[in-house]
Amino acid sequence: MxxxxxxxxxxxxxxxxxxxxxxxxxxxxxxxxxxxxxxxPPSPVAGPPARRPLRPSAYRLQPMTGFGPPRAAPVRTPVRSAPLLRVSGRGRTMVLTFDDGPDPRYTPAVLDTLARYDVRAMFFVCGQMADENRDLLVRMADEGHVVGNHTWSHPLLTRLRRDRIRAEMARTSDLVEEVCGERPEWFRAPYGAWNRAAFQLGAELGMEPLAWTVDTLDWTTPGTRTIVHRVENGAAPGVVVLSHDAGGDRSQSVRALRRYLPRLLDSGYYITVPRRHSV
Structure with missing residues (x-):
């Protein structure tokens, strides 16, 4: 109990x-x-702080540089001791080149004739002329022609210091890149006067030196018939023809082009522009 x-x-x-x-x-x-x-409210239980949600950022969208195939090293342009005079190609291939422009008095007529026959050519432009006629520079590039470097003011390079030669070339290349979106891959020395510095500096700027095989001497205004005869007489596979679309009265050059171009095409010649690997 x-x-x-x-x-x-x-x-x-x-x-x-x-x-x-x-x-x-x-x-x-x-x-x-x-x-x-x-x-x-009661205090939260002690523990690690909550993480904020991650926001998308630009760097997360980029591939990591440590992965993927290695980038190929840029190909260096060789330093030549003489300019290229001819081009290689299949069949009866020829190249037409025009120097010293663009000139609003003659370049449009040259472009019109080339467009009529669906032909591409090379224009070695002077920076001063190109800067004053950027619309023609754009048209050259848009219609598939090759824009080459013919220095800025057309000086005799063999009488210039190395820094002046570089300035003449680099300034023109910069302008072409600004207007056309690509730097020139070809250059031609004014008057055909080359020296070691020109070859070295041209290579440093990524350009190959191109001269010519047939000189029409149109700058001497020899007459339309003479210009036509020189082109047709010198026509052969791999030939590079030199004419001008600026630097003086080029009306004979324009008329000659209208005559010899259809004749070359009818004779089986293929008028084209060179590629770096095919030279």
Whole structure:
């Protein structure tokens, strides 16, 4: 009997303690919610801070440079000791070149004739002329012609210091790149006067030196018939023909082109522009 009374007394004590703890907790909650300020939520459980969502960034869209096939080293232009005079190609291939332009009096007529027969040519431009006639430079490039470097002011390179030669070449290449989007891959020395510095600097600027095989001497205004005869008499596979579309009265050059171009095509010649690997 005493044992049962003892167990009953312990149960009453435990029950009384639980009631007291519950009352204290309720009082604490009510006390925290009393007054003007709203009740604060319980503090978060301690732990590492939550990460912010990653935002897309430009660098994540770029491929990693450490992967992928290695880039090929740029091919260096060889330094030659003489200019190229002919071009290689299949069949009866010829190249027509025009120097000193562009000139708004004659270059458009030359371009019109070439377009009529769907023929591509090379134009070795002088920077000064090209800068004043950028629309013609754009037309040359748009119609598939090759724009070459003929220096800025057409000086005699053999009388210039090395830094002047470089300036003449580089300034023209910069202009061609600005207007056409690509730098010239070919250059021609004014008057055909080459020296070692011209070959070296041209190669440093990524250009091959191209001269000519047939000189029409049109700058001497020998007459339209004479110009035509010189081109047709010198026609042969790989021939490079030199004419001018600026630098003086070039009306004979324009008329001669209109005569000899269709005759060359009818004779089976393929008039085209050279590629660097085919020279």
């Amino acid at each position: 005493q044992k049962d009374q003892l167990l009953f007394t312990r149960r009453r004590a435990l029950l009384a303690g639980a009631v007291a703890a519950g009352a204290a907790g309720t009082a604490g909650v009510l006390a925290a919610g009393a007054g003007n300020e709203p009740a604060r």
